[in-house]
Amino acid sequence: MVEVWFFYFFAAIAVVASLGVILLRNPVAAAMLLVVTLCALAAEYVLLGAEFSAAIQVLVYAGAIVILFTFVIMMLNLGQEEVGQLAGFSKWALLLFMLGGAGVILIQRLSMGALPPGVPGGAASDNTYEVGMALFTKYLWPFELASLLILLALIASVVIARKPTFPSRDA
């Protein structure tokens, strides 16, 4: 039962923090709250018996990606007024209506028992080994391709972010 309560606890943290991400005007604060969300999710992964996922969640997401965001925010040195404004377009009512409608449907679907039953023995908690095996045997090709993709992304980001050699339109 403890796990269930922990689950709800971290879920609440994730929801509140993520709301903060989208609502706070200060981008640095938003980024920090994103870290909180991600860590809360990592905790959820542990609770779901996916230690490996939890680890890379913290390492890659919280450790790398968010840092990247923070760097960019700092590098561009954006003021709050510039950054934090809400979009002129907002249809909160409609959006909430949709959200509500979708939630209702979702719950209806869940109550219909459409999901497959859980596999009791499948929840072995120490499955990092199996993840590794799967990654390097069955998913070897996608894995290698993914590494290529990373490389491309690296080059692409360098190319894109490089100082333009052409005169900009405003100049």
Next chain:
Amino acid sequence: MIWMVLLFPLLGALLNGFLLPRRSKLLSHGVAVAAVAGAFACACCVFLEFFATRHSHLYFGFNWLQAGKFTAPFELVVDQLSGLMILIITGIGTLIHIYAGGYMKEEVTTYRFFAYLNLFVFMMLLLVLGNNLLVMFVGWEGVGLCSYLLIGYWFQEEANAKAGMKAFLVNRIGDIGFLIGIFLTYKHFGTVSFSELSSWMNLMPTLAEPYPKALFWITLSFFIGACGKSAQLPLYVWLPDAMAGPTPVSALIHAATMVTAGIFMMTRLSFFFYAAPDTMLIVACVGALTALFAATIALVQTDIKKVLAYSTVSQLGYMVLACGVGAFDAGVFHLLTHACFKALLFLGAGSVIFAMHHEQDMRRMGGLRKHLPITHGVMLVGVLAIIGVPGFSGFFSKDEILWKAFIFPTYGPILWGIGFLAAGCTAFYMVRLLCLTFYGTPYQDKSAHHHHHPHETPWYMWGPLVVLALLSIGVGYLGVPDFLAHLVGGHNLFAHYLEGLIYIPASAQGAWGHLHAEHAHELEWGLMLSSVALVTLAAGTAVFCYTNRPVRGVASFLGGHFPRLHQLLLDKYRVDECYQRKIVTPLAEISTFLWQVVDVRVINGCVNWVGYLLMGTSGIASFRMTGSLHRYGFWVLAGTVCVLIISCF
């Protein structure tokens, strides 16, 4: 041997056109003359070989064109007609080539001239030697091409280029007639080979439908072709303009050989023409009218070459008239004599022009007899030959034609009358030409610059003229009409020679019985004497009008009493202007209309309109395309949710 006849001129053309160095005029002239002379030698051999047996020979070259059931081999035939023609072409061609070397002395690009000229000889030989309509057509259009190139030889003058183009295009109208004739022939007979067609027609005792009607259309189509090439009435307009070319070209192409291709072709297809009497009547009428029509124009022209050009049209009219009345042999005989004396006249005129430094207006000549004695002599022979003075070649051939026209059952005397009048005109304008040029007082140049004394041309220019003059007298005796020949116990050698070739198909014998019927010789004598009388009268009038008294000529007479008629004749009946106004200009307007309005506005407009319509529609449909990512994202999400909701029910 026959292949050598063709090969020589072709080789000459290629050498001069592409291979030889272009600097040396002597070299290009030498090569060109050698090529034609070689061809002439070979042609003599071929002819003698043929003459020994009098059997026509077929020479198969290669399978040229084959598609479906249609075949057109590259096949040559040597028979009475083509044997004669190759002699004329290469013989007169050689003389003219020799002459041209002198005439074109001042030119820079003589290699071009001689290449074209040799190519022309090649094409003309192809025309006469081909054993099927298609090979003939190759030559037919080939000579047209050479004529185009040679008329436009001095291409820096816009007018010359235009004249060349006009010649090509008017010829092309005729060529379309020729083509349609080929199509019809193939449709009805399944072959285009002369020998096969001839034997088919020969063996058919009677012609059932649809052949008579088909033959009418076939012959009419071919006649349109002949009209184009032989400058007959509606299509003659190119020939006078063609005088823009160098004079040797006018002599060779526009007098002696190419323009007679129509007569040659009709003679080749005489078996068709005999079987289509309706066409024959049209042919005869067109020929007679052309003869008179052109002769009247020639009466008042002042350009020496223009006079000769209209005279050529007129003489061609005689030949066509001969074909039309069924006297193909007389037509071909006139072709032969005309080739000699008209080439002579043109070359003589060329010598005059050469001596006068490219002056062609006869009003600025006169009294040249002293300066150009040889030219005067040969020109005199030529004029006597063309006007039909007894003893000269034109007399025999023209008289034969007039006689045959007279005995033609339909409108025979009328046709004769027209031809008779034309003969009178011919005598008048030719003597006028002679008087204005050689007699009377020399023209006093009132302008400041000094006028050089004209000099007699060098030997290699007058030499060919003398040969041609001898021929103009001599060849006439080959075709002395029967009634005259009987006086010395002979017969018409020329008609006899052609007998094997020109025959009336069995199915058409009835219509042409008069050709073999016996006629009273008195009538023949009468006609002959009357034309001699007319010629004498006309020539005398001309001498009277023009010697020493150029102002009192027919021009001033007509100009004084009938100014409008005179102007009409001077303007050549304004046919060119009429064509320009009624055909060319409207066509150009239609063309511009089609381009500017139909193509750009209507058709392209429709296409673009579809594009604009789509763009407009998309403009309406894209009003939600604000470019705002938020809105796009919102609608994507909303759509997704909607799909989800719908999928739940």
Next chain:
Amino acid sequence: MLLLWIHSHIATLTIFTPLLVAALVVLCPSLWVAKWLALLGAGACFLESVHMWHYFVPGSGLQFTEMHAWLPQWGIQYFVGVDGISLLLIMLSTFLTCLLLIGAWNFEGKGQKTFFALLLFLESGMLGALMAFDLVFFYVCWEVMLIPMYFIIGVWGGKNRIYATTKFILYTAFGSLLMLVAAISLYLLYKKEFGVYSTNVLDLYRLSGLPAASQFWLFCAFALAFAIKIPLWPFHTWLPHAHTEAPTTGSVILAGVMLKMGTYGLLRFAIPLFPAVFLDFAPVLSVLGVIGIIYGALVAWQQPDAKKMVAYSSVSHLGFVVVGSCAVLHSMISPEALTGAVYQMINHGVSTGMLFFLVGVLYDRRHTRLLDDFGGLARPMPWFAVLLIIATLGSVGLPGTGGFVGEFLILLGTFQSNPAIAILASLGVLLGAVYMLTLCRKILFGPVTHKENESLQDVSWREALVLAPLAVLVIAMGVQPGFFLDRVRPSIDHLAKTYSEYRLERVELPPLGCCKGGCSNGCEE
């Protein structure tokens, strides 16, 4: 061993050599090497096609075939082969591409490497479309051809190039999309009729027995696609723009080969697949063809721009091809006219290609194509004049040039089936002379009116290397048509004959699925 392997894969090799070389050309760092590589590739491709020409056995149908499953579950194959109708066009494409590369050797402007690669890519597309005997592969190649052409016109074209290329692409794609719909429908019909999926053209020919009503729309879609490509009047308006704006090379390849794809498609697909509707439509197509002949000639006459004039002359000349393909006599296409049509395709490619080259020669020197800017060029440029006159003669169909053979046979065959059409079409022969000679006269003859023209360079060696073979070809095709036609004739006769056999059978048998078993001997003659 290698030779044997080459021989057995010659069709595939011919199609893909240029593509491969195109890739290498793009990657090649040195322009000089890239140019020679491109030329060598095109040369190799030409040699391969010569190989096919040499080993082609007349009269034994489809040859050099190669068939592989491509998408087997859908019955789609990679199936290529060569028969008489495509053989000459293949030769023409490979030959012209070689010449084009030489012609564009000292190309002014950027991106020559890309340009060469695109040309080779285009060659691959054309060869693929010519050799494809699978409808899907054909369609792929058909559309692939558009891509390089789009860039060739759009990047290296004249002032108005974007409009021209967009129009070209949209117009052509519009037609070919309709064709795609028809092809899919044909595919489904085949499944319905025979129970299996197939896009093999030879299989699909068995559908020719379907009743006319069900073929009607299919034929219309196919014919429209081809008519736009040909271009048949009144679908021609993309052509003048595309030609005028395209660089010389683009115009040559467009006129030389791409337009023939339309008529080729007509002969390969529209006619044998839907003989019944074709019979009903043949008069309509011939009338459109004749209108195109006369209209194209008249419009060409008044053009002030030399290139536009030649472009409109293409409308006129391809009208002849359409008329020749549609000369139906006694429910049979006249083999004479069909031969003429095939020959005219080649001849038009050669003579019009040459004309475009020549206009390009002038444009390179003067950067104008307006006829009024020239005149009297025969004096400063005598060899140019010779070549232009030869090209003109080929174009007006003077006997002794290839144009005559093509036009003559077309008119001869058409005359047997419909004299009125043939007579009107022969007016096109006359009008052709009118505008071509006008072109010649305005460029070559008369006095030199512009000072710049006095000192124009005559044809250079490189240009002569391109033009002389074409000039020789123009004349050789007229003097020795047998050399070109002997290999082609059996295929053409076969096409004409199968068509007539089909017609005979259709009368005797119930309408549906009657052509399953091929023809019995009784049908012959």
Next chain:
Amino acid sequence: MSAMVPIEHSLILAFLLFFIGAAGVLIRRNLITVLMSIELMLNSANLLFVAASRQVGNVEGQVMMSFVILIAACEAAIGLAMVIAIFRRYGNIKTEFLRALRG
């Protein structure tokens, strides 16, 4: 490990996170916040993968999750690079300025 969290609960959490992320994408004008919201949406997908992996009893969900993280990293890198490029070009990173798609 005795009592499993029902997968429905994970689903609801993922649903909430996804919509919060989506809302972020829609309502913020700042490109960086938009990118962070996208990360939220990706994370909700990850959560689903992991939960499903546990439910079904094999590790493929986790494998997928690691791929998704990888994609997310790429996306973030390129996205942020574009943000920088956009900033250089327009001088700010407000989304209203990116209207090239306007029809």
